[in-house]
Amino acid sequence: MKIILTVNGERHALDVEPRRVLADVLREDCRLTGTHLGCEQGVCGSCTVLVDGEAVRACLMLAVQCDGRSVRTVEGLSAPDGEPHPLQRAFSAEHALQCGFCTAGFLMVAVGALEADPTIADDPERMDGLVESNLCRCTGYEPIRRAIMRAAAEYASHARL
Missing domain, CATH: 1.10.150.120 ([2Fe-2S]-binding domain)
Structure with missing residues (x-):
């Protein structure tokens, strides 16, 4: 499926399998490896990202559920000049x-x-x-x-x- 994600303010047009989870798409397709995969069952929270400002477990959310939405990862916390959050x-x-x-x-x-x-x-x-x-x-x-x-x-x- 073709989806569009805005990740840390950058637009990504992607073609993803409907069953792929957001964490895998962020890590593999967007090359944002700060989102870690721990338990892959939504328990540990190491994969937490913000989708439209809400904290979600990226290992449980399908990437297609984020079509047209804004995703913020840990890489998007610091200011554009590199100043830490x-x-x-x-x-x-x-x-x-x-x-x-x-x-x-x-x-x-x-x-x-x-x-x-x-x-x-x-x-x-x-x-x-x-x-x-x-x-x-x-x-x-x-x-x-x-x-x-x-x-x-x-x-x-x-x-x-």
Whole structure:
């Protein structure tokens, strides 16, 4: 099937098998390998991307479901000049990555949540749900939580401007 995806602001006209998942199309056809495949069952969250601003598991979503939609991957977080996104800076400052395999998924689920509602960090229950939505085998959950809270504070300060 012929589909058109806008990935990180760039239009991609692709011919894909109807059964191919978005993660494979991003990695193989768009050459964006930051979207990792872990469990391939939607459990681990390492493949999380934003589709029209909503966090989705790219291993479960068919690429044809994204025809005409906007997809944002971890490669699309930094500014055009290379300046890291506030979440990327926060992850670095809080040492919220160890092996790094889960990091892209955590960044994407967090940016989706923060862009929808920067006050998420004010609610411990919602923060628990956000951090628990993805898996980290290196047990980096507390630094990840701190990083998201740090980025949330930056989002909130910009919202007041």
